Amino acid sequence: MRQVNSSHPADGQLRVSTLNEQSRSVPLSREAACSWICCRDAELADLLSLARAVRDSFKPRVVTYSRKVFVPLTNLCRDYCAYCTFRRDPGQAGAHTMTPDEVLEIVRAGERRGCAEALFSLGDKPELIFPEVRETLARLGFRSTLHYLEAMCELVLRKTRLLPHPNPGLMSRQWISRLAVVSPSMGLMLETTNAALLAPGGAHYQAPDKVPVRRLRTIEEAGRQGVPFTTGILIGIGESPEDRVDALLAIRELHRRFGHIQEVIIQNFRAKAEIPMCHHPEPSRGEMLRTIAVARLLMPEINLQAPPNLSEPDYEELLDAGINDWGGVSPLTPDFINPERPWPHLQELEQRTRRKGFVLRQRLPVYPEFLSLSRPKSSLLAARLDATVDAEGYARRAA
């Protein structure tokens, strides 16, 4: 525990006058986090000041992003999350599984634009319920979506300068181990620990891969294997502020045990006309700021990310709450998960970040401090990392 002073961050002592004395201890206790995340508007400035001081003592001055291409390997999915615009059933307009040529084409276009990350986003195990997907995979020569993903990650690694970062949903011990050979990091959003959202009418009804304990098990297994891992929470899908704290605490506990959580994403739900949750209220800017700040105070020394395109206009305000990363930003491909929300222009991202007093640095899909976990996984991976990384662990072709 440490006490931080938001007025005098250099001396390591924090004084806030609005919440009680215990709430000043960082990392926060659950009780203090639950108080802060519901703090009154009059207390918000103190909360943000505290979070900024903690972020600045962790990573002063530098804010990172990953220049990426988005590779939607397949948008077929066996889950039906009520907020998802990405997924399709076979035969539905827009349903598509990319061919290897399509994968290479998009990744090579990213290579020409200075990208370092190929973010593989895909639906979770569609072949389990759709015979059409099994046929597609068989035509491509693979038994499952994960076998196909593994081959495409290796293809990208062998044929291009980009580094794959797969987000395939739940993974077994064996699959984490196999994918870790062909990707320096991987990800799975925890989203929430509130299992009540699986009930009829909930955001995760008919989404068997969103059972919180199953997602925690995947993140835990990645930890056992020392895989740099990206996870996070999705706010505004029917969970309470206390649920947000509990999900962050679950992530904190896994990181305490295994030290493998390279970043935590705080993502805000955005309503869209075509989803079942189209009338569900979006989290306010105040909720987003409170959640980010509390995450920073729960995990003082963890990379904290929020996507800028989901917080336009004025996304730079999120820096005031303690983030130190903008996540993957593509100069090329749309955000297929939130296609109505274009990525900010990279030059504009740099300007807005600079106006807040930070230098914007392009990172790899694996953060500098986690490179030593990735390198030993395979000689191919080590060689590709060495070809891409600069002396400080960032992307060699910096923005």
Ligand code: SF4
């Ligand atoms: S959010 Fe992911 S798991 Fe849920 S339906 Fe969409 S693609 Fe499938």
